[in-house]
Amino acid sequence: MPLKEAVELARKGSSYAKRTKYREALAYYDKAITLDPKYPDVLVLRAAVYIDTGKYREALLDCNKALALNPNSSEAWSRKSLALFYLEQYDEAILAATRATTLNGNDVTGWYVLGVCLEEVGRADEAQVAYGKSLELEIILDIQAESKKVRK
Amino acid sequence: MRTEMPLSKPIRRLLTQTEELLDTEISLLRQPEAEPGGTLVDKYTYDIDTNVIIFPAQYVGLLKDFIIAKHCTFLLIKGAAAEKKEYRVCSYTRDSVYNGMRQIYIDALKDEAKKENKLPVQKLIQMLFILFTHFNDDINEIPWNAINNASVYHRMPKIRKTQLYHIMKESKNDMDEMMEQESIVPRRYFVLNKAMFYARDMFLAKTLPADELMPVLNIPQMKKFNHLEVKEMLTTRWTHTAWYQSKVFGDNMLEIIDKPLGLVRWNEPPSLDYFYDLYKVGRLVTDNLLSYMTMREWFVWETPKHILDAHDNNKAYERDALKKIFGDLITDTLEDA
Numbered sequence: 001m002p003l004k005e006a007v008e009l010a011r012k013g014s015s016y017a018k019r020t021k022y023r024e025a026l027a028y029y030d031k032a033i034t035l036d037p038k039y040p041d042v043l044v045l046r047a048a049v050y051i052d053t054g055k056y057r058e059a060l061l062d063c064n065k066a067l068a069l070n071p072n073s074s075e076a077w078s079r080k081s082l083a084l085f086y087l088e089q090y091d092e093a094i095l096a097a098t099r100a101t102t103l104n105g106n107d108v109t110g111w112y113v114l115g116v117c118l119e120e121v122g123r124a125d126e127a128q129v130a131y132g133k134s135l136e137l138e139i140i141l142d143i144q145a146e147s148k149k150v151r152k
Numbered sequence: 153m154r155t156e157m158p159l160s161k162p163i164r165r166l167l168t169q170t171e172e173l174l175d176t177e178i179s180l181l182r183q184p185e186a187e188p189g190g191t192l193v194d195k196y197t198y199d200i201d202t203n204v205i206i207f208p209a210q211y212v213g214l215l216k217d218f219i220i221a222k223h224c225t226f227l228l229i230k231g232a233a234a235e236k237k238e239y240r241v242c243s244y245t246r247d248s249v250y251n252g253m254r255q256i257y258i259d260a261l262k263d264e265a266k267k268e269n270k271l272p273v274q275k276l277i278q279m280l281f282i283l284f285t286h287f288n289d290d291i292n293e294i295p296w297n298a299i300n301n302a303s304v305y306h307r308m309p310k311i312r313k314t315q316l317y318h319i320m321k322e323s324k325n326d327m328d329e330m331m332e333q334e335s336i337v338p339r340r341y342f343v344l345n346k347a348m349f350y351a352r353d354m355f356l357a358k359t360l361p362a363d364e365l366m367p368v369l370n371i372p373q374m375k376k377f378n379h380l381e382v383k384e385m386l387t388t389r390w391t392h393t394a395w396y397q398s399k400v401f402g403d404n405m406l407e408i409i410d411k412p413l414g415l416v417r418w419n420e421p422p423s424l425d426y427f428y429d430l431y432k433v434g435r436l437v438t439d440n441l442l443s444y445m446t447m448r449e450w451f452v453w454e455t456p457k458h459i460l461d462a463h464d465n466n467k468a469y470e471r472d473a474l475k476k477i478f479g480d481l482i483t484d485t486l487e488d489a
Contacts, residue, residue, distance in 0.1 A: 082158065085158055086158075108212055108213055109212050109213070111213070112158065112212060112213035112214070113158055115160065115213075116158050116159070116160050116161070119160060119161050120161065128310075131160070131213070131214060131310070132313070134213040134214060135213060135214045135215070135313060135314055135317075138211065138212070138213045138214065138215050139215070139317050141210060142188075142210070142211075142215065142321075145210060146188075146321075
């Protein structure tokens with residue numbers, strides 16, 4: 001179980017990240033990691049901020065650390081695939097995205113990144129399957145979001 | 153291109169092609185509260201140096217790609233016209249607002265004469281300008297929407313299923329628009345407004361062949377459309393709206409849209425001249441729709457800056473038009489407001 005204080009710091013960091021206040025978010029994530037270095041979720045959160053700010057190597061390092069702590073973290077595999085995509089390491093990105101979507105079949109980004117990377121390496125038919133899955137999930141999420149709006 | 157998100161190959165190619173043809177830069181922006189169909193903020197409309205395509209933050213895959221494709225196409229059309237110093241939009245002036253509001257008022261009076269529950273005068277007065285601007289928004293949107301969709305369909309075969317979903321969703325929203333005001337809005341305008349959307353939907357249904365767009369997706373909410381082609385899907389929907397009795401207007405408008413667009417060669421190599429030709433077709437469709445609705449005196453083709461200024465002055469235009477229509481009778485009402 002992660003330390004309570006570290007979870008609270010991570011939560012604060014995420015609220016900044018959502019508003020694209022990345023510097024503040026990173027400061028909270030750094031504190032949380034210092035406090036509890038064996039808390040994989042916060043490493044994944046920091047990796048997401050690194051990706052959004054173009055620091056793909058740092059993101060990859062955090063994902064690998066998180067996976068060393070929890071090899072079944074679908075989020076960590078998903079972020080790793082994204083970082084690898086940006087680093088143009090498509091074959092490794094395909095492996096990571098495949099792992100992410102196996103662990104969590106509802107990972108829209110995972111399926112999409114898988115499609116993009118497969119397309120990059122010329123595996124067009126497999127890419128179409130991954131895109132199809134990603135679209136299916138995206139539409140379901142969109143329909144759910146629309147119904148929520150209507151209910152409001 | 154400035155972006156921090158993964159993009160599929162055809163979309164990256166389209167973005168690069170657009171930037172190269174127009175010698176401009178495009179930024180992509182995710183926003184939680186963005187319009188479902190995305191928004192294009194471009195340098196041909198606003199006084200800015202770059203172009204931004206904004207889309208909902210939750211769109212991370214092909215839904216985002218389709219929005220980018222659609223807005224890139226519109227950007228190319230606008231840019232091509234702007235390069236020739238000919239980019240214009242349907243704007244309005246003090247006089248044209250008067251023409252429009254006066255015509256709506258006359259038609260509203262005819263409707264009111266037949267009604268048992270009369271609309272309060274204050275509401276009727278308020279409705280005139282709201283309805284006028286509603287048509288201004290729609291006429292600036294519908295012809296281009298049809299063109300952008302047809303172009304994306306022909307140029308981006310890999311995102312056709314995504315496109316189908318967008319069209320179904322957009323069509324549903326447009327169909328619902330104005331329904332709550334059905335009893336208030338003069339019949340003629342309710343029918344014309346719905347007819348424009350119907351015509352666009354039917355044009356798209358005709359353009360997008362069913363076999364490729366059959367929604368085979370395993371989505372419960374889409375299941376009801378299984379084994380229906382696009383045309384059937386959209387027609388089935390339209391027959392359930394209160395509007396359907398006036399289908400004849402929609403069919404006439406479909407002909408107006410279909411005639412010039414049917415001649416377009418959608419797969420021509422992309423060039424500025426090609427997109428400028430699309431712009432001219434869009435203007436022709438717009439003019440023909442306005443003529444059919446007898447609204448040629450309502451709007452003027454003007455620069456994008458003109459319409460932004462018109463929006464800034466719209467309260468004054470409305471007030472002046474009301475004074476011209478009602479004379480001294482209206483003064484007290486306006487002062488009260």
